[in-house]
Amino acid sequence: MAVDIGYFSDDSMIRRVMRKRAVGLTYGLRALVIGAVNPLLYVGTAESTEHRDTPYTRLALTGKLFEAVFFGTREEADRALEFTGKKHAQVKGRLPEDAGARHPAGTAYSAYDPHLSFMTMAFTFESAEVMYDLLVRRLSDTEREDLYQDYVRWGELFGMPRTAAPADYRAFRAYFDSYLASDEMFLTDEARKVGNYLCGHVVPYPQRVPGRQVSSAYYLLVQGSLPRRIRKMYGIDWKRSDEIAYRGLAQSVRNAHSVPSLLVPRPVRTALNGPSAPVYRLITKQEQRLAQEGKRSMPGIDPRKWAERNSA
Incomplete structure (x- = not known):
């Protein structure tokens, strides 16, 4: 009887990269922060989620679903994909107001729009790539290409047509860098x-x-x-002292990953490697505690959808 190993082999680049907790605990937030500059993705998600009032619970749920596909058996992955598909079916509508010159009010969005599906994959993949390079070690050209192709497959599993993504990493990088320099980006x-x-x-x-x-x-x-441009869009005043502290911290994390595994105590190995789902549970519990105290995770963010906020 064949063993169900899931959609990716244990030595696939996507598993090798995503089992590093330094990546698993940072790539998601980074992807959301950068992805928010695409107003169709941001508004489409915000207007369709059941967790406007519990954003970190939604983030934790998304992380668990993604890890089910990264690491799970096909049965586990298929359950996550089916659940996600039902949610995606609800993500469709039109921008209720202008979101920059390239996205006027009335512009349609849908979770199954091929280009938006690709952009979701693009922000996710690029963040995993960047955080692995930064916190573990720099990928070789072959590893980078293999990781990209794994993520394209991952995107396909979530409904992205293969033709929506560039054929190889070099083409992807050219497109993505061009996007980051374009006037398409806009923060509501x-x-x-x-x-x-x-x-x-x-x-x-x-x-x-x-x-x-x-x-x-x-x-x-x-x-x-x-x-740098994304930081400026968010109004983050990044000082030289911040850069020095950031580089020093990142190097410390890289150094921890460079020690031969036989010389690393088991608790440290456990902390560095494995799924991040246990930490996601802690995030959810923390948000629940805030709610019990009558506090919002993000004060000032209206939990109502746009139509409710702007009704007469």
């Missing part, structure tokens, strides 16, 4: 506020030691990894 007021919370530029509640140091380091890595 809400997207800017949400992104500032997600990357830790705005911290709503003071934290105690040592949680404050851990979260500050985490947010420093996410902010530092953002393209």
